[in-house]
Amino acid sequence: MADTTTPNYGLTKPEVGASEDTWGTKINTNLNLIDTQMKVSDTRSAANTTVANAALPKAGGAMTGAITTNSTFDGRDVAADGVTADAALPRAGGTMTGVIAGFESTGIDDNATSTAVTIDASENVGIGTSSPTFPLHVNTSGSTGGQGTANTYTVAQLQTSTNTSGLWFGGMSTETTAVIGSTTATGNIAFQTYNSGWGERMRIDAAGHAIIGGGVTLGNGQTYAAANTLDDYEEGTFIPTVRGSTNAGSFSTDSAHIGRYTKIGDICSLSFVIGGTLSGATGSYTQFNLPFTVKAGTAATGTFSYVLTPNLNHLDFSSYVIAGQTLGYFLIKTSSTGTPVYPAPSSFMPNAVQIYGTVTYTVA
Amino acid sequence: MALTKVITQDKIEVVSEFKHVQVRTKTAVMEDGVELSSGFSRHVVTAGDDYSAESAEVQAICAAVHSDAVVAAYAAHVAASALGE
Numbered sequence: 247m248a249d250t251t252t253p254n255y256g257l258t259k260p261e262v263g264a265s266e267d268t269w270g271t272k273i274n275t276n277l278n279l280i281d282t283q284m285k286v287s288d289t290r291s292a293a294n295t296t297v298a299n300a301a302l303p304k305a306g307g308a309m310t311g312a313i314t315t316n317s318t319f320d321g322r323d324v325a326a327d328g329v330t331a332d333a334a335l336p337r338a339g340g341t342m343t344g345v346i347a348g349f350e351s352t353g354i355d356d357n358a359t360s361t362a363v364t365i366d367a368s369e370n371v372g373i374g375t376s377s378p379t380f381p382l383h384v385n386t387s388g389s390t391g392g393q394g395t396a397n398t399y400t401v402a403q404l405q406t407s408t409n410t411s412g413l414w415f416g417g418m419s420t421e422t423t424a425v426i427g428s429t430t431a432t433g434n435i436a437f438q439t440y441n442s443g444w445g446e447r448m449r450i451d452a453a454g455h456a457i458i459g460g461g462v463t464l465g466n467g468q469t470y471a472a473a474n475t476l477d478d479y480e481e482g483t484f485i486p487t488v489r490g491s492t493n494a495g496s497f498s499t500d501s502a503h504i505g506r507y508t509k510i511g512d513i514c515s516l517s518f519v520i521g522g523t524l525s526g527a528t529g530s531y532t533q534f535n536l537p538f539t540v541k542a543g544t545a546a547t548g549t550f551s552y553v554l555t556p557n558l559n560h561l562d563f564s565s566y567v568i569a570g571q572t573l574g575y576f577l578i579k580t581s582s583t584g585t586p587v588y589p590a591p592s593s594f595m596p597n598a599v600q601i602y603g604t605v606t607y608t609v610a
Numbered sequence: 611m612a613l614t615k616v617i618t619q620d621k622i623e624v625v626s627e628f629k630h631v632q633v634r635t636k637t638a639v640m641e642d643g644v645e646l647s648s649g650f651s652r653h654v655v656t657a658g659d660d661y662s663a664e665s666a667e668v669q670a671i672c673a674a675v676h677s678d679a680v681v682a683a684y685a686a687h688v689a690a691s692a693l694g695e
Contacts, residue, residue: 480634480650481650482634482649482650482651482652483649483650483651483652484651484652484653485651485653491688507652535653535654536654537632537652537653537654538625538632538652538654539625539626539628539630539632539654542626568691569691570626570627570628570684570687570691571656571687571688571691572630572654572656573656610625610626610630
C-alpha cells in the first residue's frame, strides 16, 4: 500500500509495513511543514492582537455576543458613532424602515450642494432665505411668464390637482404691489366663512366683478352695522305712465317714452320721459307710477325740467310722492306767488304730452 | 354658440301694510347657458289695480294678498293723505 497524505496540509503518512528506509525522511519533512505553518499562524495572531477574528465566521453561521471595538469599519469610527441606526440605513437603494431618533439638520439641500429649504431652531421654515422670520418665510425673486400680467412675479402657487383651481401669490416688478391671482385662466376667486355652516360670502369672478352678498360696511371700523352697510344696489327701467286718480284711464306711449331708476340702499332716484297720450282718465289728481313703494313716514318732491302739455298753463311743474303709495302726483304753480295745485287729468288730455322729470325718494 | 334671450320675473316682493306687489323682470342674454348680460325692469301692482294682465304667478300673489280689506285700507290711506288743492 503506498503512502497517503493528510487532507489539509498534505503531510505524508508512511505506508505501514514499508518505507523502512524512508519513513524518517518523510516524518522530518512533515515536521518541517508543521513548524512552518505554526510559525505563520503565530505571526498572524500576534499581528492582529485581537481574538475576535477567530470568532467571526467567514461566511454563514450567526455571530453571537457583543462586539467591542474602537477601530473603524468601512471608513467610519464605529465606537465613536455609538449608534445602531447605521446598520438599518442602506448605502444605496433599498428602503429605510424604522424611526430615526435624534435627527438634526439645518435644512434640505437641492440636488446639488445649495440649501433649498432652511429649518431653524424655532421650526421656522425658509425658502429663499437662510434666516426665516416666520413659520413659513418665502423670499424669492419669483418668476415671470407664467401667472399674472407681464410685470408680475409669481412666488408661490397653491392649487388642487383635481382641476388645477387655486391661488398664486406674487408681486409686481414695476411697483410695490402684492398680487393674488387665480391659477386657472377662467377661474373665479371665492371667499367662504363659517357661520353655523360654510357659505360663500364674496366672489371675484373672472371678468373682475366683485360680488358681495352681505353688503359693504363703511365707516365703522371692523364692526358690522346695518346703518353703515350698503347691502342693496339695483338699476333698471320702468314704464312711467300718466293716470287719473279716480279712473286711471289708459296711456299710449310714444317713442320718446322711457323710465330709469337707480336704487342705492333705500334711496331710489328716477329719471324718466313720459311721452304719449292719455285717455279716459278722471279724478282730482293726475298721477304717475313709481317702480318702488314709498317708505312709510317719508315723502319727497320731484322736479320736471321740460313739460309739454298743450292744455296745461303753468309756470312751475313738480311732483310729490306720499308714504305708503306707489304713485306720484303732478303739482303745478300757475303764478309766481300762487299756491301749487294738482292738475286734473283733463289737463293732460286729449293731446300728447311729454314730461321730462326726476324724482328721488325713500323706498319701503 | 347659441344666443338666447331669457325673461324671468326674478323677484316678486310684497311690500308694506298695503301689500304692494313689486315685480322685478330680468332680461338676460345667454350664450350656451352662460349669462353674458342682463337688465332689470320693474313695476308695481297696487291694491285695487287690475292685475288680469299680469303673469300667473303675480296674479296668484295678488289674489292672495289684495283682499277686499287691503284694497279698502289702501283706498282709505290714499283718501286720508288727500292733497291740498
